Amino acid sequence: PIVDILEQTPDIPPGNQWAIFLRNHDELTLEMVTDEERDYMYRVYAHEQTARINLGIRRRLAPLLENNRRKIELMNSLLFALPGTPVLYYGDEIGMGDNFYLGDRHGVRTPMQWSGDRNAGFSRANPQKLFLPVIIDPEYHYESMNVEAQHINPSSLLWWMRRIIALRKQHPAFGRGTFRWVGHDNRRVLAFLREHGEGDERERILVVVNLSRFSQAVELHLEEFEGAVPVELFGRTTFPAVGEEPYRLTLGPHNFFWFRLQPRSALDQEGEGGGVSIPDALDQLPRLHAGETWDEIFDEDRQATLEDALRAYVPARRWFGGKGRPVRSMGVDDLIHVELGEQEAAYLAVVHVEYVTEDDERYVLPLAFGTRQDGEAILKRTPSALVARLTLADGTEGVLFDAVANPSFVRCLLEIMTGSASAAGREGRLGGVRDEGLDLPADLSEVEVRVGTAEQSNTSIVLGERWILKLLRRLESGANLDREIGRALTVRGFGHTPAMLGAVEYRRGKGDVGTVAVLQAFVPNQGDAWEYTLDVLQRYLERAMASELSVDDLPLPDAGLIAAAGGPLPDVVHDVIEESTLENARLLGRRTGEMHRALAGVEEVDFRPEAFTTLYQRSLYQSMRNLLGQTFRSLERGGEDLDDDVRARAEEIVDRKGDLLGRFRSVLERKLEGDRIRIHGDYHLGQVLWTGKDFVIIDFEGEPARPLSERRLKRSPLRDVAGMLRSYHYAAIAALFGEREQGLAAAAELEDLEAWARFWHRWVSVAFLSGYLEGVDEDGFLPEGTAARQLLLDVYLLEKALYELGYELSNRPRWARIPIEGILELMGAAGEGSRES
Numbered sequence: 001p002i003v004d005i006l007e008q009t010p011d012i013p014p015g016n017q018w019a020i021f022l023r024n025h026d027e028l029t030l031e032m033v034t035d036e037e038r039d040y041m042y043r044v045y046a047h048e049q050t051a052r053i054n055l056g057i058r059r060r061l062a063p064l065l066e067n068n069r070r071k072i073e074l075m076n077s078l079l080f081a082l083p084g085t086p087v088l089y090y091g092d093e094i095g096m097g098d099n100f101y102l103g104d105r106h107g108v109r110t111p112m113q114w115s116g117d118r119n120a121g122f123s124r125a126n127p128q129k130l131f132l133p134v135i136i137d138p139e140y141h142y143e144s145m146n147v148e149a150q151h152i153n154p155s156s157l158l159w160w161m162r163r164i165i166a167l168r169k170q171h172p173a174f175g176r177g178t179f180r181w182v183g184h185d186n187r188r189v190l191a192f193l194r195e196h197g198e199g200d201e202r203e204r205i206l207v208v209v210n211l212s213r214f215s216q217a218v219e220l221h222l223e224e225f226e227g228a229v230p231v232e233l234f235g236r237t238t239f240p241a242v243g244e245e246p247y248r249l250t251l252g253p254h255n256f257f258w259f260r261l262q263p264r265s266a267l268d269q270e271g272e273g274g275g276v277s278i279p280d281a282l283d284q285l286p287r288l289h290a291g292e293t294w295d296e297i298f299d300e301d302r303q304a305t306l307e308d309a310l311r312a313y314v315p316a317r318r319w320f321g322g323k324g325r326p327v328r329s330m331g332v333d334d335l336i337h338v339e340l341g342e343q344e345a346a347y348l349a350v351v352h353v354e355y356v357t358e359d360d361e362r363y364v365l366p367l368a369f370g371t372r373q374d375g376e377a378i379l380k381r382t383p384s385a386l387v388a389r390l391t392l393a394d395g396t397e398g399v400l401f402d403a404v405a406n407p408s409f410v411r412c413l414l415e416i417m418t419g420s421a422s423a424a425g426r427e428g429r430l431g432g433v434r435d436e437g438l439d440l441p442a443d444l445s446e447v448e449v450r451v452g453t454a455e456q457s458n459t460s461i462v463l464g465e466r467w468i469l470k471l472l473r474r475l476e477s478g479a480n481l482d483r484e485i486g487r488a489l490t491v492r493g494f495g496h497t498p499a500m501l502g503a504v505e506y507r508r509g510k511g512d513v514g515t516v517a518v519l520q521a522f523v524p525n526q527g528d529a530w531e532y533t534l535d536v537l538q539r540y541l542e543r544a545m546a547s548e549l550s551v552d553d554l555p556l557p558d559a560g561l562i563a564a565a566g567g568p569l570p571d572v573v574h575d576v577i578e579e580s581t582l583e584n585a586r587l588l589g590r591r592t593g594e595m596h597r598a599l600a601g602v603e604e605v606d607f608r609p610e611a612f613t614t615l616y617q618r619s620l621y622q623s624m625r626n627l628l629g630q631t632f633r634s635l636e637r638g639g640e641d642l643d644d645d646v647r648a649r650a651e652e653i654v655d656r657k658g659d660l661l662g663r664f665r666s667v668l669e670r671k672l673e674g675d676r677i678r679i680h681g682d683y684h685l686g687q688v689l690w691t692g693k694d695f696v697i698i699d700f701e702g703e704p705a706r707p708l709s710e711r712r713l714k715r716s717p718l719r720d721v722a723g724m725l726r727s728y729h730y731a732a733i734a735a736l737f738g739e740r741e742q743g744l745a746a747a748a749e750l751e752d753l754e755a756w757a758r759f760w761h762r763w764v765s766v767a768f769l770s771g772y773l774e775g776v777d778e779d780g781f782l783p784e785g786t787a788a789r790q791l792l793l794d795v796y797l798l799e800k801a802l803y804e805l806g807y808e809l810s811n812r813p814r815w816a817r818i819p820i821e822g823i824l825e826l827m828g829a830a831g832e833g834s835r836e837s
Contacts, residue, residue: 097140
């Protein structure tokens with residue numbers, strides 16, 4: 001019937017829209033349906049004669065649908081997704097009932113149910129003076145079914161309606177887009193597209209609706225959108241990409257999906273932080289020419305064209321650490337020939353990057369050749385692996401790609417690690433290091449290889465759900481920190497980090513040894529602590545919007561965080577923040593303390609604790625002063641990329657340079673006690689895995705923008721603590737970004753939500769510190785006394801926020817807002833002047 005109705009709906013002039021209703025004050029008219037259809041509608045929706053009027057039905061939406069929440073949501077999803085201007089009848093947003101015994105159409109015109117008070121909050125008059133009585137039907141009674149009751153319940157129909165309305169407003173395709181049906185194989189399912197815009201700005205919304213009370217499977221004909229990735233709008237969840245075959249979906253009873261069909265390239269750019277070139281088609285890749293064999297592309301007479309391709313490809317990767325630095329030249333420093341099998345090989349290229357002003361760097365880029373058909377497959381799976389099109393002398397066309405996308409190359413690295421294979425190049429060779437506990441099968445072809453889709457500073461490859469191989473993209477001479485610290489923790493019996501099992505090293509001459517890959521035990525997990533925390537925050541902010549508490553009822557810690565961690569949390573904290581959130585923050589704090597105790601207990605010279613000295617305090621101040629200068633220079637270069645309001649906030653930081661230096665100078669004002677030890681170095685929620693009941697700490701390589709020698713320095717463990725507290729702040733503001741993008745909260749409500757987010761991250765930070773201090777108070781590597789600890793924590797928080805600002809300006813300017821607000825808040829500029837929006 002829906003298809004039939006839309007086909008018979010006449011066209012109207014441009015700029016006009018039909019108003020569409022589910023229900024209104026008139027009866028549900030059945031004058032335009034057949035006699036048979038009218039009889040069916042009466043039997044299903046108005047079996048009582050009193051519910052009928054003229055040739056229609058006088059009932060509200062919820063009673064018509066038997067107060068079935070799934071059916072109500074389903075029908076409203078159609079109301080907001082079909083062409084036209086949706087009109088919502090009052091009371092339907094809370095599922096109000098009716099009283100058809102009142103006669104005429106009065107049954108659907110009863111007073112709006114605002115609260116459980118007298119006359120449902122509609123009027124303070126004598127109830128007998130009301131034109132129509134309020135609903136007292138037990139199922140829809142105004143005392144339980146009212147706006148006030150649903151407003152304080154984030155799971156209520158009222159909040160669901162607010163979310164879907166806000167979501168519709170975010171997508172012009174719903175309001176102004178074209179409409180067309182999508183072919184499929186299941187008559188119980190509706191599927192259609194709403195499209196709006198032109199070219200790269202074109203928005204495509206796919207709506208799929210299961211009209212059945214049973215689960216349904218459907219195959220959608222979306223072949224014309226091959227390569228597009230459906231992103232579910234409510235949860236922003238990414239579904240598998242559309243391929244050549246019909247797209248398969250399974251829907252629960254009376255369920256629906258709203259998808260945005262997103263080009264794969266756009267998703268990869270979001271993950272990279274913007275400014276990254278990801279191809280939508282092979283023809284977008286640069287073209288290279290080789291001789292009889294593809295590896296002649298590395299010949300000296302073709303170096304110039306290869307360098308051009310590398311200059312386009314390497315800086316666009318997330319693992320490239322030189323973003324924002326002018327590059328003088330880029331070329332292949334060494335080539336390691338890696339035999340993959342009969343007539344198949346790859347080359348591990350050591351790419352040398354020479355900067356105009358900064359120190360040179362080397363990166364690892366394994367390269368392989370594939371046919372055009374291979375390229376099409378890689379384009380769908382991991383388009384960021386494609387480097388260039390490559391044409392051989394005989395006219396054969398193929399692609400040059402990152403060999404990590406070839407499972408044979410990954411297995412070959414494992415063979416090198418175990419000593420069963422070798423690989424040599426022009427200048428150096430690859431060698432394996434096998435640690436105790438490594439137990440790979442003899443036949444590595446049985447090991448399933450799964451490359452991680454998210455690009456980070458390294459590339460992670462899961463092997464058979466038992467091991468994880470990390471290809472370290474930046475090649476540095478010296479011991480790899482992740483391996484060095486991971487082995488030390490394993491020896492010390494710290495059980496909350498993956499066991500280190502082996503490595504592949506690049507060896508060139510005497511003393512030039514760098515780690516190319518490390519193998520660790522795979523830890524089954526439910527994602528990292530960042531994802532877990534964002535889920536927690538989403539629920540928290542939903543409850544905050546529904547809460548009756550005023551922001552004035554949300555106290556922040558009076559003294560510093562260290563002092564607050566030494567006492568009990570206020571009752572309001574337990575009332576507002578889920579107890580599981582606070583307990584897990586304490587648990588993470590305890591695990592952090594255990595990690596630092598284990599590192600402080602390693603007896604090797606490179607790990608042995610060293611006491612704070614006045615000379616070290618002076619060097620600490622100088623390094624922070626240098627960082628401040630670097631960050632301000634980055635602001636001068638990248639400030640134009642910021643939004644106007646964010647730029648204005650950044651200028652406030654520049655104006656307070658003297659105050660910032662004063663904060664850092666506080667480390668010189670007194671002799672500090674405590675020890676410096678080896679620490680994690682880049683500690684945040686993304687470096688911790690959540691298993692569902694505990695935390696596992698990973699990635700001990702330190703901040704990737706710093707030199708290896710600097711990352712190996714011993715520091716106060718409070719530097720790690722500051723990193724985690726900053727990460728909690730990041731998560732709180734990132735969750736606010738999500739609420740703002742969904743458009744659920746009005747501007748005034750966003751200001752309140754910012755106060756709620758600040759309350760959350762401050763008190764969760766206190767809970768984390770409480771757990772941390774429980775386990776380390778007696779170990780002696782922290783300064784004695786609350787004041788000294790707070791002083792160090794404060795300067796490390798500022799240092800971390802400045803480092804974050806420099807990183808974001810170079811990599812993700814849109815995120816620079818978060819460290820800017822963090823710096824101002826740490827400087828005491830929080831409040832009305834430090835709103836994140």
